[in-house]
Ligand SMILES: *[C@@H]1O[C@H](CO)[C@@H](O)[C@H](O)[C@H]1NC(C)=O
């Protein structure tokens with residue numbers, strides 16, 4: 494029995510073998526992304542209206558969960574809408590190389606090192622300070638951190654307080670610090686832990702929600718490589734490739750065989766004919 498999760502077709506596996514299998518998937522309807530996880534699965538393959546629809550669904554679900562308001566027809570729920578042009582702008586910045594990270598939205602927050610966004614998942618341990626070590630904190634992680642910190646911030650009375658790294662008040666974070674080293678301090682919930690701002694874009698059992706805030710638990714000291722809970726998802730694989738073989742039709746093989754036999758027989762007769770011709774010619778002389 495073969496168990497598969499998600500999208501790949503079992504038909505190809507089952508067709509020529511006796512393997513029985515079932516596919517588990519989370520969809521009520523058929524999965525339609527035929528380029529899923531291939532190099533063709535790029536921005537042209539992503540329907541921005543579907544992203545907007547999914548985002549609206551998540552936002553409304555969060556509202557229902559947070560407010561205990563189960564009235565599906567409430568006007569507040571209907572008023573929660575996703576900014577379609579923002580989604581499209583973010584898709585252009587984060588999913589393509591044109592404009593890619595050189596778009597205004599990104600340049601508003603960070604000084605990107607590359608134009609093409611890397612989709613390698615990153616971990617920001619500590620605040621992405623001015624001049625971070627780019628090998629650890631790549632453009633997308635830094636942009637997402639700054640963007641979220643900005644969008645979840647509450648405006649400060651005096652927005653003029655400039656920062657280059659840390660803010661003096663504990664509940665504030667310094668955003669846009671990379672732009673000429675002159676960031677602004679904002680009060681933001683993106684700091685997961687008041688004393689120790691962390692944003693970890695990875696799944697981890699070290700993330701704990703307690704008394705209204707998310708906390709990153711300290712690493713297990715007896716587990717120095719983090720193998721019990723790998724917050725770091727290191728996977729520097731080579732580019733995944735695909736090799737396609739076509740199966741040759743059996744009739745073609747038989748045709749080649751018959752052709753070969755015919756040529757052999759013809760060659761035999763030609764040689765015999767040539768030999769008798771030469772022998773005759775030699776005898777005549
Ligand atoms: C894009 O998504 C929307 C919403 O899910 C859907 O109505 C529309 O048919 C989709 N368009 C394409 C081309 O798949």
Ligand SMILES: *[C@@H]1O[C@H](CO)[C@@H](O)[C@H](O)[C@H]1NC(C)=O
Pocket residue numbers: 576577578579582
């Ligand atoms: C939607 O997003 C765009 C692009 O970021 C922005 O210019 C516009 O003001 C936003 N609209 C609303 C209603 O927030």
Ligand SMILES: *[C@@H]1O[C@H](CO)[C@@H](O)[C@H](O)[C@H]1NC(C)=O
Pocket residue numbers: 650651
């Ligand atoms: C804001 O700035 C003004 C003038 O610089 C100052 O008088 C005021 O105390 C500041 N308010 C806060 C909350 O820092």
Ligand SMILES: *[C@@H]1O[C@H](CO)[C@@H](O)[C@H](O)[C@H]1NC(C)=O
Pocket residue numbers: 713714715716721
């Ligand atoms: C720390 O890791 C060890 C194994 O490496 C495990 O036995 C222990 O329960 C872990 N402690 C905590 C607090 O997770």
